Amino acid sequence: MSLDTSSSAIHLNLPPTSTSQLRPPTLITVHPSVVASILTHHSRRPTEADASPRVIGTLMGSRSDNGQEVDVRACFAVPHKEDENQIAVDMPFQQGMMQLLGKTGAKESIVGWYATHPTLNAYSALIQNYFSGETSPHPSIHLTIDTELDPSGKGLGVKGWVSTQLGLSNKPENCAFLPVPVVIKYAESERAALDLLTTAAPTPSPSLPPLPTLSASLGQLSELIDQCLAYVQKVNSGEQSPDPEVGRYLLEGLGRWSSTKEGTEDEGGIKAGLQDTLTVSYLSNLVRSQIELSGRLALLQQAAAQ
Amino acid sequence: MTSMAAALAASLPAAISRTGTPQPSSIQQQQQPKQFPQRLEGVVDVEAAREVESVQLNSLVFLKMMKHSTDILPPPPANTLQQDRNAPPPTALSSHTDCLGVLLGLDMDGVMEVEDSFALPGGETSLGANSYSDRLLTHLREVQTPDSPVGIYLSTRNGGFATRVSIELLSAVEKAAGGRGKAILVVHDASKSNGGDLSVKAFRLGDGAREAAKLGKWDEKTLTENGITSSTLLSPLPLTITSPTLISAFLSTLTAPSSEPERALSGASSSVALPPSFSPLINPTPSSLTNYLQNTLDSLTLHSHEANNIAFLTRQIAREKVKHEQMVKDREEENIKRRKQGLSEFPSIPKEIKNPTKEPSRLEMICLNGTTEGLAKNMAAEAGKGLVRSYL
Numbered sequence: 001m002s003l004d005t006s007s008s009a010i011h012l013n014l015p016p017t018s019t020s021q022l023r024p025p026t027l028i029t030v031h032p033s034v035v036a037s038i039l040t041h042h043s044r045r046p047t048e049a050d051a052s053p054r055v056i057g058t059l060m061g062s063r064s065d066n067g068q069e070v071d072v073r074a075c076f077a078v079p080h081k082e083d084e085n086q087i088a089v090d091m092p093f094q095q096g097m098m099q100l101l102g103k104t105g106a107k108e109s110i111v112g113w114y115a116t117h118p119t120l121n122a123y124s125a126l127i128q129n130y131f132s133g134e135t136s137p138h139p140s141i142h143l144t145i146d147t148e149l150d151p152s153g154k155g156l157g158v159k160g161w162v163s164t165q166l167g168l169s170n171k172p173e174n175c176a177f178l179p180v181p182v183v184i185k186y187a188e189s190e191r192a193a194l195d196l197l198t199t200a201a202p203t204p205s206p207s208l209p210p211l212p213t214l215s216a217s218l219g220q221l222s223e224l225i226d227q228c229l230a231y232v233q234k235v236n237s238g239e240q241s242p243d244p245e246v247g248r249y250l251l252e253g254l255g256r257w258s259s260t261k262e263g264t265e266d267e268g269g270i271k272a273g274l275q276d277t278l279t280v281s282y283l284s285n286l287v288r289s290q291i292e293l294s295g296r297l298a299l300l301q302q303a304a305a306q
Numbered sequence: 307m308t309s310m311a312a313a314l315a316a317s318l319p320a321a322i323s324r325t326g327t328p329q330p331s332s333i334q335q336q337q338q339p340k341q342f343p344q345r346l347e348g349v350v351d352v353e354a355a356r357e358v359e360s361v362q363l364n365s366l367v368f369l370k371m372m373k374h375s376t377d378i379l380p381p382p383p384a385n386t387l388q389q390d391r392n393a394p395p396p397t398a399l400s401s402h403t404d405c406l407g408v409l410l411g412l413d414m415d416g417v418m419e420v421e422d423s424f425a426l427p428g429g430e431t432s433l434g435a436n437s438y439s440d441r442l443l444t445h446l447r448e449v450q451t452p453d454s455p456v457g458i459y460l461s462t463r464n465g466g467f468a469t470r471v472s473i474e475l476l477s478a479v480e481k482a483a484g485g486r487g488k489a490i491l492v493v494h495d496a497s498k499s500n501g502g503d504l505s506v507k508a509f510r511l512g513d514g515a516r517e518a519a520k521l522g523k524w525d526e527k528t529l530t531e532n533g534i535t536s537s538t539l540l541s542p543l544p545l546t547i548t549s550p551t552l553i554s555a556f557l558s559t560l561t562a563p564s565s566e567p568e569r570a571l572s573g574a575s576s577s578v579a580l581p582p583s584f585s586p587l588i589n590p591t592p593s594s595l596t597n598y599l600q601n602t603l604d605s606l607t608l609h610s611h612e613a614n615n616i617a618f619l620t621r622q623i624a625r626e627k628v629k630h631e632q633m634v635k636d637r638e639e640e641n642i643k644r645r646k647q648g649l650s651e652f653p654s655i656p657k658e659i660k661n662p663t664k665e666p667s668r669l670e671m672i673c674l675n676g677t678t679e680g681l682a683k684n685m686a687a688e689a690g691k692g693l694v695r696s697y698l
Contacts, residue, residue, distance in 0.1 A: 033369035040366050040422070043550060044450045073373065077449040093445060100442050103427045187376040277689040280599065284686040287602065291679045295535030295672075 025063070025070045028141055028160040029185035034059070034075050035158060038145055041077040042116040054117035056080050056127065058094055060101065060108040063138060070111050070141055071185065076101070078113075087123045089130065110134055112141035120144070120161070125175045128163045139163070141180065158182050358488050358543065359416040361508040365549040367409065367423045367459075368506070374405045374425050375461035375496045404469055405461040408439055408479070409492065410452050418490055418543075421452045423459060426475075455479050457490035463601070467676035468493060468509070468540060470669050476511060477519035490543065495680075509540035539672055598685040605681050609674040616671060 038057070045055050057077035063070050076097050080089045098110060113131045115124065124142070131140040142161040161177040228250060234240040411420035424442055439455065447453045457479060460472045468476075468491060479489040488510070495505035511519055514532030634654075641651045 031369075031373050033366070033373040036366040036369050040364075040550070041449065073377075079448050090448075093448065096441075097445050100438065100445070103438060104425050186372075190372040190376065281686050281689040283599075284602070284682040284689070287606075287682040288679050288686075291675050291682070292535070295675055298671075299535065 025068055025139070025141060025162060025180060027069045028072060028143070028180050028182045029069065030072045030143070030158065030182055031074075032184055032186060034072050035145070035184075037075050038114055038116060038143075042145075054082075054115050056089070056113060056115045058097070058110055058131075059112045059114055059141070059143065061111045062108060063111065072111060072141075072143070073108055074101070075114060082123060087126065089127060110140075111138075112143065114143040114145065116145050120177050124177070125163070128175065128177075132163070142177065143182070357416070358413055358418045358490065358510060360544040360546065361418045361420065361490055361492070363420050363492070363506075363508075363545060363547050364411075364422070365547055367420050368547055370423050370425075371405075371407070371459050371461055371492070371494055371506075374407060375494060377405065404463075404471070406472060406475065407459050408455050408475075409457040409459055409490070410443075410446075410454060411456045412452060412454060413456065413488060418456055418488070420456060420490075420492075422446075455482060456488065457492065459492040459494065461494040461496050463496045467680040468673060469677075470673050473511075473515075473519070473539075473669060473673065480511070480516070480519060491540065492545070495684075506545065508543040508545040510543060512538045512541045515539050534672065535675070539676065598681065598688055602678065602681045602685055605674065605678045609671075609678055612671055612674055 041055050041057060055077055057075055059072050060074045060076075061070060061072040078090055078094050078097075080087065082088075101108070110131075112135065113127060115127075120142075128140065128142055131142075134140065139162050142163070144159050144161070146159075160180040160182040162180055163175040163177050231240070231246070232250070235242045405425065407423050407425040409420045410422045410424075411418060413419065424446070427438060443453050443455075458472055458475045460468065462469060472491060476489050476491050491509045491511075493507050493509065495507075512534070514534045515538070517532050518534060637652060637654055641654065644651050
């Protein structure tokens with residue numbers, strides 16, 4: 001589930017190479033709202049000629065206990081100026097924002113920074129150094145998003161990095177960025193929301209009654225079953241060479257289904273469930289009419305008393 | 307080299323001008339570039355002649371709302387609870403903190419476009435100058451975020467209705483926006499997401515409620531004058547979601563399969579970030595129905611507690627009134643007796659009671675009414691779903 005364009009890199013979990021005792025993180029999980037937020041900041045940047053082509057900002061989130069996994073939950077943009085000779089980042093702004101955001105009660109702390117340009121240069125190293133100072137003793141992570149909408153499909157890769165010192169002298173600009181895999185993470189309750197957003201435009205209204213989702217799921221399931229049927233028929237008639245993997249998978253799935261289908265138990269379960277659901281339905285209608293009545297009565301009482 | 311490192315110090319000026327709560331027309335002027343672009347001139351509604359007819363939510367705001375609803379938040383500070391004799395009994399329903407936040411955007415041509423949002427800490431009741439919202443907005447203004455609050459979002463588990471705190475915040479937004487009935491409330495019902503359903507609705511204050519909000523009083527007289535019940539408190543608005551291009555590109559990468567061929571089917575997890583899920587087909591009725599029943603019962607408990615409070619306060623007011631009238635009558639009789647005897651009279655007690663018990667605000671009651679109704683409706687919906695599944 002990597003967000004990056006597919007790479008053949010293998011990520012090894014090695015003991016720390018620097019003098020610090022902490023290992024760099026090996027996995028970065030990102031909430032989708034963070035990526036959407038970064039893209040929005042990018043599209044809102046001022047379009048004057050002397051402005052830099054990228055925006056930067058701070059990432060907030062939490063770390064796992066051993067520092068291996070970093071969960072990015074929120075972000076905000078930080079104004080910065082960048083040109084040929086120097087780069088300037090508005091630090092009081094960031095500190096002010098951190099203070100304000102700390103009041104919301106969510107347990108988030110600063111974990112790194114992001115930039116919307118895929119290249120890493122000396123300025124990145126400087127900013128990384130500054131942010132490492134903010135997140136110490138933990139190493140800070142850096143996310144880059146490539147905002148070029150390339151027709152070859154390479155754009156919008158989200159890459160994660162950590163930095164290590166490099167070179168003979170201990171200067172802040174000398175560091176190497178090591179890639180870290182990035183993965184989208186969302187809670188189960190947000191699943192329906194994400195499904196809604198990824199359906200074809202125009203997006204349907206978000207307050208969906210439950211039945212259309214049910215019918216959509218049924219439709220998908222029946223499509224998949226049709227596909228399987230077609231495949232099996234083709235293999236039987238000899239048109240397609242059978243793939244043992246597929247066969248084993250299908251067998252396993254079917255086997256699981258037939259073992260759980262107990263005939264009599266289901267029948268009884270349905271009947272009892274039916275009674276319960278009908279009772280609940282009646283109760284809810286009762287409650288609703290009571291509430292409406294009480295609302296009207298409250299108005300009436302006052303009118304009678306006056 | 308050292309000058310580059312030294313240049314990291316903030317060279318941007320930190321001068322923040324406090325404009326307090328600016329009027330909407332001036333906000334529009336500040337936000338747009340120096341003059342209105344040609345296409346916007348007919349559309350920007352400076353005199354606020356048109357009512358808001360529908361709400362367009364940005365997918366960024368949508369995702370942020372979802373994220374906020376899954377945060378683990380501390381319970382709200384005590385000053386937000388309704389001041390009454392006893393605290394309401396702790397129920398499973400009230401143990402989930404509601405998530406509130408401010409919506410930022412602009413209304414154009416009758417459509418309220420919501421561009422951004424931020425979360426509010428628990429315990430905020432106003433959006434005036436020097437509040438959390440104001441300070442955050444001054445920061446956001448520097449990164450070209452639209453800075454006019456247009457409404458409130460609420461993510462709650464209580465059946466998809468507004469809460470008292472959110473209505474108070476909504477009236478604060480209305481006041482800040484000039485009181486023309488443009489503040490909107492977007493409610494996300496988090497209790498339904500266990501069943502895989504999504505429920506996000508947009509409302510604005512109903513006509514009667516707007517009057518009451520302007521006065522800031524929600525007692526019996528205003529209720530009857532404006533005919534406010536839980537069903538007329540809010541009027542719904544159609545809601546759509548739009549995505550700017552970059553974000554829709556990003557969203558499509560979530561569901562697109564990778565370009566590499568599937569080598570091992572039994573390797574289980576697909577390489578797609580959002581594989582299709584079949585959770586609506588699972589029949590969870592035995593467990594979820596009890597959840598809904600429990601929630602409805604809890605909200606009924608809270609409702610009866612609040613009703614008790616209001617009854618007590620009403621009785622107290624009646625008692626005080628009777629006592630006071632009695633005192634006045636006694637004083638009058640005394641005075642008449644003394645007049646007959648020719649002695650000096652006592653000063654007459656004024657008709658108005660000093661420091662009376664205040665009329666209870668009925669807002670909490672209305673909101674609880676609404677929540678119970680919402681929960682009951684959800685219960686019915688869940689039961690209906692269960693019926694359909696059994697007959698599949």
